[in-house]
Amino acid sequence: MKKIALKAAFAGVAMSLIATAAQALPVSQLSVASYDMLNGNTGSFTYWDDSYNGTGSTTTSGAPLSGGTGDLTDGVIATQNWFNTPQPYVGWTRNPLITFNFAAPVIVNSITVHVDDANGAGGVSTPASLSYGLSGGSLTNVALADPAGSAPTSFTIGNLNLSGSAVDLQFFRRSSWVFVSEVEFFGSVQEYQGVSEPLTLGLLGAGLLGVGLARRRQK
Ligand SMILES: [Ca+2]
Ligand SMILES: [Ca+2]
Numbered sequence: 001m002k003k004i005a006l007k008a009a010f011a012g013v014a015m016s017l018i019a020t021a022a023q024a025l026p027v028s029q030l031s032v033a034s035y036d037m038l039n040g041n042t043g044s045f046t047y048w049d050d051s052y053n054g055t056g057s058t059t060t061s062g063a064p065l066s067g068g069t070g071d072l073t074d075g076v077i078a079t080q081n082w083f084n085t086p087q088p089y090v091g092w093t094r095n096p097l098i099t100f101n102f103a104a105p106v107i108v109n110s111i112t113v114h115v116d117d118a119n120g121a122g123g124v125s126t127p128a129s130l131s132y133g134l135s136g137g138s139l140t141n142v143a144l145a146d147p148a149g150s151a152p153t154s155f156t157i158g159n160l161n162l163s164g165s166a167v168d169l170q171f172f173r174r175s176s177w178v179f180v181s182e183v184e185f186f187g188s189v190q191e192y193q194g195v196s197e198p199l200t201l202g203l204l205g206a207g208l209l210g211v212g213l214a215r216r217r218q219k
Helices: 002-019 197-218
Strands: 032-038 064-068 090-092 097-115 129-134 140-143 153-157 162-172 178-191
Touching (some): 032 178, 129 153, 162 178
Antiparallel strands (some): 032 064, 032 097, 090 178, 097 153, 097 162, 097 178, 129 140
8 A cells, every 4th residue: 555655656746747848839930039140241232131239240241240130030021132122131152050049948840031032143042952950959951942933932941840949040052142031930939837847856855755754654
């Protein structure tokens, strides 16, 4: 009888630990707290991240930018090619690696990037591939087919299940330039519900103490 009671107590604790594991809210667009990258470049126009509000020079090509948000997450998606409306874009002559930071741990289900597709006009094409993954970990590379036509376009990578607080993206160019006007993340924020784990461990101790007292009383 006593052994059974003890087992039941452990089972109860195990259940409560499971209940306190990360629980996710419904899938929605995730808010980016900040992103870090090297600034865009200049050509016929400037293709810098003009609205970036973090640290670093927004008017210097290739300058390290960190701790802020700007053109890539302002909700403005370019509807025309770079030569008609350069402002919404950040354009690079490198393969930009961008770290996106979230305010709390998230589960990213899909990533959508909005880019220009000028079919090589001015050396601007859709990216040839995109690498993604949790920041600091290994990245997965996916090839992106160049769509027919030459209108600005988007690519979505789905079924990701990336769980963490920061995601790395790197664009690999098809020709000289890559132009990006927006990056969107969809998924859920991880929520910790019920008692915290240290408290649960405290309850485990209290539970065992209770079992001990009960056993004493039975004697
Ligand atoms: Ca934008
Ligand atoms: Ca095309």
